[in-house]
Amino acid sequence: MALSIQKIVQILHAKWFGINDATIDNISIDSRSLQNGSQTLFFALVGPNNDAHVYISALIEKGVQNFVVTHIPENLENNANFLVVANTLDSLQLFAAYYRNLFDFPVIGLTGSNGKTIVKEWLNFLLSPDYNIIRSPKSYNSQVGVPLSIVAINEKHNLGIFEAGISTRNEMEKLETIIRPTIGILTNIGSAHDEGFTGIGEKIKEKLKLFQNAKILIYHKDKTIDAFIDSKLKTFSWSFKDEGADVFITKKLDFDQTLLKIRHQKTEFEIKIPFQDEASIENALQCMMALLYFSYDAKTIKDRIGLLFPVEMRLKLKNGINNTTLIDDSYSSDFQSLKIALDFLESQKQYKKKTLILSDIFQSGLSNEDLYSKVSHLIVSNKIDRVIGIGETISAFKNKFPNCVTFKNTESCIAAIHELNFSNETILIKGARTFHFEKIVAALEEKTHETVLEINLNAISHNLNFYKSKLKPATKMMAMVKAFGYGSGGFEIAKLLEHHKVDYLGVAFADEGISLKTAGIHLPIMVLNPENTSFSAIIQHQLEPEIYSMKGLNAFLKIAEQKKLNHFPIHIKLDTGMHRLGFEEENLEELIATLKENKLVTVKSILSHMATSDDLNHRDFALSQIDLFEKLSSKLMRELRIKPIRHILNTSGISNFPDAQYDMVRLGIGLYGVSNDVREQKYLENVGTLKSIISQIRTIDAEESVGYGRRFVADKTTKIATIPIGYADGISRHWGNGVGFVTINNQKATIVGSICMDMLMVDVSEINCNEGDQVIIFGESPTVIYMAEQLQTIPYEILTSISQRVKRMFYRE
Numbered sequence: 001m002a003l004s005i006q007k008i009v010q011i012l013h014a015k016w017f018g019i020n021d022a023t024i025d026n027i028s029i030d031s032r033s034l035q036n037g038s039q040t041l042f043f044a045l046v047g048p049n050n051d052a053h054v055y056i057s058a059l060i061e062k063g064v065q066n067f068v069v070t071h072i073p074e075n076l077e078n079n080a081n082f083l084v085v086a087n088t089l090d091s092l093q094l095f096a097a098y099y100r101n102l103f104d105f106p107v108i109g110l111t112g113s114n115g116k117t118i119v120k121e122w123l124n125f126l127l128s129p130d131y132n133i134i135r136s137p138k139s140y141n142s143q144v145g146v147p148l149s150i151v152a153i154n155e156k157h158n159l160g161i162f163e164a165g166i167s168t169r170n171e172m173e174k175l176e177t178i179i180r181p182t183i184g185i186l187t188n189i190g191s192a193h194d195e196g197f198t199g200i201g202e203k204i205k206e207k208l209k210l211f212q213n214a215k216i217l218i219y220h221k222d223k224t225i226d227a228f229i230d231s232k233l234k235t236f237s238w239s240f241k242d243e244g245a246d247v248f249i250t251k252k253l254d255f256d257q258t259l260l261k262i263r264h265q266k267t268e269f270e271i272k273i274p275f276q277d278e279a280s281i282e283n284a285l286q287c288m289m290a291l292l293y294f295s296y297d298a299k300t301i302k303d304r305i306g307l308l309f310p311v312e313m314r315l316k317l318k319n320g321i322n323n324t325t326l327i328d329d330s331y332s333s334d335f336q337s338l339k340i341a342l343d344f345l346e347s348q349k350q351y352k353k354k355t356l357i358l359s360d361i362f363q364s365g366l367s368n369e370d371l372y373s374k375v376s377h378l379i380v381s382n383k384i385d386r387v388i389g390i391g392e393t394i395s396a397f398k399n400k401f402p403n404c405v406t407f408k409n410t411e412s413c414i415a416a417i418h419e420l421n422f423s424n425e426t427i428l429i430k431g432a433r434t435f436h437f438e439k440i441v442a443a444l445e446e447k448t449h450e451t452v453l454e455i456n457l458n459a460i461s462h463n464l465n466f467y468k469s470k471l472k473p474a475t476k477m478m479a480m481v482k483a484f485g486y487g488s489g490g491f492e493i494a495k496l497l498e499h500h501k502v503d504y505l506g507v508a509f510a511d512e513g514i515s516l517k518t519a520g521i522h523l524p525i526m527v528l529n530p531e532n533t534s535f536s537a538i539i540q541h542q543l544e545p546e547i548y549s550m551k552g553l554n555a556f557l558k559i560a561e562q563k564k565l566n567h568f569p570i571h572i573k574l575d576t577g578m579h580r581l582g583f584e585e586e587n588l589e590e591l592i593a594t595l596k597e598n599k600l601v602t603v604k605s606i607l608s609h610m611a612t613s614d615d616l617n618h619r620d621f622a623l624s625q626i627d628l629f630e631k632l633s634s635k636l637m638r639e640l641r642i643k644p645i646r647h648i649l650n651t652s653g654i655s656n657f658p659d660a661q662y663d664m665v666r667l668g669i670g671l672y673g674v675s676n677d678v679r680e681q682k683y684l685e686n687v688g689t690l691k692s693i694i695s696q697i698r699t700i701d702a703e704e705s706v707g708y709g710r711r712f713v714a715d716k717t718t719k720i721a722t723i724p725i726g727y728a729d730g731i732s733r734h735w736g737n738g739v740g741f742v743t744i745n746n747q748k749a750t751i752v753g754s755i756c757m758d759m760l761m762v763d764v765s766e767i768n769c770n771e772g773d774q775v776i777i778f779g780e781s782p783t784v785i786y787m788a789e790q791l792q793t794i795p796y797e798i799l800t801s802i803s804q805r806v807k808r809m810f811y812r813e
């Protein structure tokens with residue numbers, strides 16, 4: 001891309017407030033990206049809860065010169081080029097639509113409820129021997145993701161594959177003008193995102209709008225969508241039932257694969273795919289149809305389809321050996337996804353030093369010289385400290401990279417892994433599938449048990465935004481990360497919250513705050529339960545104590561005096577009915593007398609905590625707490641002549657007492673995906689999934705028993721699987737003996753017998769499974785909410801009980 005800023009002003013019909021001419025070669029919406037530079041055009045998107053205009057001054061300092069905005073932030077006129085428009089997202093889409101029209105080659109557009117990303121990745125694999133393909137990276141299929149995918153097209157591409165995802169009406173037309181697919185594929189239609197539509201018919205009709213200008217639509221005829229398809233649209237359909245479809249298919253399951261007999265016009269042939277589940281079969285057949293449409297012969301189709309593989313779409317964060325963090329993206333290596341992975345590396349790095357392990361890159365459409373020059377530029381701008389290149393081609397361009405060592409292949413790198421001295425660094429591992437970088441990940445990964453708690457960082461962002469949307473614009477947000485982020489992880493979550501610009505973090509004890517500060521978190525942190533012995537450390541690390549008694553206040557002031565502090569921030573806790581911590585009404589005079597004219601400390605905020613914000617049966621009590629808070633805090637403010645931040649609401653309070661937001665709220669459990677209100681629950685996304693594997697499977701006869709105390713006795717022949725997770729990992733013993741279940745291959749397996757310290761056993765008689773298969777302990781099913789109900793406790797306890805010996809793994813979709 002090389003477009004003059006004046007041209008873009010025209011395209012966007014923008015008002016131009018500029019200081020110089022510029023050529024744009026890169027579009028960005030992510031303020032964190034180190035790829036932003038003087039030739040970047042930054043679109044300041046405005047969401048319901050986020051406004052990227054706040055990042056502009058920092059971006060100008062970093063050298064970004066060009067911005068599409070709705071208004072020029074104060075004092076920044078004449079500091080950069082501003083293109084002022086009514087709506088920055090509309091402009092991004094308009095720009096992408098213009099850019100798309102500069103190119104004229106076949107474009108496959110994909111939509112559907114499920115399978116879009118897999119079909120896209122498979123088509124890319126199947127067609128890449130013959131085309132230079134540009135495709136959406138990861139699952140970039142939204143109103144923002146689609147334009148960003150499109151602007152990556154270059155002159156060398158000759159086939160595009162883009163996915164489009166919508167969640168409500170009127171979104172698809174916009175995506176259609178940007179993608180302009182010439183070939184359409186409608187993937188599986190399911191019930192996902194049904195809330196945005198009045199019914200399945202409306203959803204299908206809306207999705208089909210993607211294909212209104214396409215030359216052909218490929219679809220599965222057994223899915224009752226014929227009635228919705230515009231009669232003018234040419235179709236190419238397949239079916240297991242209807243011999244009148246363009247392609248008729250019969251299937252047969254065979255060991256671990258599926259045999260498919262394909263009948264198309266006069267030809268008939270067989271293919272084998274290495275999967276047996278319905279979804280994979282359907283996705284593979286959509287791909288097969290595209291190959292037929294492109295006139296591939298039966299043999300090529302058969303050869304290539306036989307090599308399909310499971311698709312891993314996530315970037316995973318893992319603990320590595322010698323204090324390293326690994327970012328595992330070992331399944332793809334195209335330029336676009338490298339850019340995304342480098343941004344992820346920057347946002348998640350725990351160590352200053354950044355290392356990239358990179359394989360040869362395929363199908364960029366560019367000459368190797370151009371490609372590796374671009375990659376080099378990207379790596380330098382991302383301040384990567386060292387590069388380990390693997391593959392013949394990247395080795396040839398070794399001197400383009402800073403501090404680079406290369407290996408001919410993955411095996412020789414693994415053989416030399418100890419000489420590479422990995423320690424105290426964050427390592428991004430990014431390679432094409434054929435390089436099998438999962439072996440490198442295995443060599444570098446810290447060896448732990450097979451049980452992991454996976455944390456979905458996108459879900460945390462989603463949940464945060466959900467609660468932010470309930471706040472008045474001026475209300476601040478304190479995110480509670482006590483108890484290791486409710487068991488979900490400390491630093492990684494704090495880092496994410498910092499990016500989202502929450503105003504405060506809350507922890508229970510000083511040591512939690514200290515470890516966040518030393519790991520590099522800059523947000524102010526309030527400590528709920530500071531012990532007098534920790535005051536020195538609190539001051540040293542610039543943490544802010546909650547003060548809840550005269551005893552605590554006097555002790556703090558004594559140290560403050562010794563250290564000659566000046567207006568050190570403290571938070572005053574009032575007891576309004578919880579009767580846990582806090583000053584009561586009768587202590588106020590003494591408190592006021594002590595704080596009046598005191599210059600050692602400053603009352604940064606006044607807070608209280610509600611006992612019944614989640615239970616509307618106690619609504620009157622909750623309101624009385626709010627009233628008392630109003631009264632006591634007002635008195636303090638009046639007599640001390642201060643205007644501190646006031647806050648009383650936790651998660652349930654935000655939902656149930658919107659009038660009591662005061663200046664700030666304290667969000668806890670909701671952030672981690674749990675609401676105390678069933679109606680609200682469906683708007684939250686699941687954050688944690690606790691996973692393990694099957695260690696062993698055995699079959700026992702009737703009358704035989706399982707586990708300690710023979711608490712389970714089989715009444716018939718029973719297949720038993722053992723899973724290496726027990727009460728020492730935080731799984732309550734009450735969850736055993738037929739009460740609880742785990743999920744294996746999408747089916748429920750009841751826990752039989754007593755849960756042991758490190759293991760539990762389940763009944764898998766009805767489940768098709770093998771040793772080594774994945775087991776879900778909690779997540780989508782069972783949910784922690786369900787578990788808590790059965791165990792007569794609350795989700796908070798289940799989440800925070802998961803032992804620290806269970807490894808946490810963070811990922812983004």
Ligand SMILES: *Cc1c(COP(=O)(O)O)cnc(C)c1O
Pocket residue numbers: 480528609649650651652666667668669670
């Ligand atoms: C834990 C805690 C919160 C957050 O409560 P949730 O119910 O998890 O939202 C808020 N304030 C205080 C004082 C807390 O201890």
